Amino acid sequence: xxxxxxxxxxxxxxxxxxxxQVLERYPEAPTLHLVAVPPQGLLLTxxxxxxxxxxxRSVRVSIAGAAVPLAPDEPLVVVDDVLNTGRTLYRALHQxxxxxxxxxxxxxxxxRGHRQWPVAADFVGLRLATTLQQYIRVAATGQGGQSxxxxxx
Numbered sequence: 001x002x003x004x005x006x007x008x009x010x011x012x013x014x015x016x017x018x019x020x021q022v023l024e025r026y027p028e029a030p031t032l033h034l035v036a037v038p039p040q041g042l043l044l045t046x047x048x049x050x051x052x053x054x055x056x057r058s059v060r061v062s063i064a065g066a067a068v069p070l071a072p073d074e075p076l077v078v079v080d081d082v083l084n085t086g087r088t089l090y091r092a093l094h095q096x097x098x099x100x101x102x103x104x105x106x107x108x109x110x111x112r113g114h115r116q117w118p119v120a121a122d123f124v125g126l127r128l129a130t131t132l133q134q135y136i137r138v139a140a141t142g143q144g145g146q147s148x149x150x151x152x153x
Contacts, residue, residue, distance in 0.1 A: 001153075005136070006126060008147035011109065014125030015044065018107055019051035021123050025105065026075045031058040033074040037092045038063055040081035040138050043148060044109060048079065064092035075103040077123075081138040081150075083108040086117030093119065110136050110150055126150070 006014065026032060032052055036045040042063065049059045062068045064078065078092055089106055096104070107123040112130050130136065135153040140146075 002137075002151040003153075004149060005128065005152045006109070006148075006150035008142060008149050011125075011138075011148045011150060012047075014109060015047050016051055018109075018123050018125055019048055019055070022048075022052065022077055022105070022107065023055055023057065025122075026103070029057070029073075029075050031060060031071075031074050033060045033062065033071065033076045035062045035064050035068055035076060035078045035092065035096070037078065037080040037088060038065070041079045043138070043140060044081060044107075045079045047148070048107075065095060068096055070096065075105065077105045077107050079107045081109050082136045083111045083119070083121050083124075084114050084136075086115050086119035089119045090117040109138060109148075112136060128152075 034045045034048060036042040045061055049061060052059050078089060080089055083089060105122040108121045109125040111121050111124045111127045114132060136150060138148055138150045141149045
């Protein structure tokens, strides 16, 4: 049985707070580069982008796994829904390739903390202790999938 751990309103509040934290980390960067880990990271990125742009920042979006052009003056933020073992984010970071961006940070909506790979989240919406058997999913809900809800299964 699924239990709602973040309502659509709570997800929006978390994303707004995460956007502000990214802006605080990079106060001088005119452009931020978000790299979405598909599929759910893309849903989060689509909601983060307007939050950042509303505060005067230019945002460039790429999808992890595709060729990601890196610019040395753009901070890079890798976005995913849930950080569990770290394997997915480790692979996404490994695929970024050459060229030093001005910084690489990881943003996740939920951090479960069962790390097996050397990855840490820099921006976290919710830290939640779970068992290894439990599963957290972020789903598009509401009319037309306009809202996001996080569930613990």
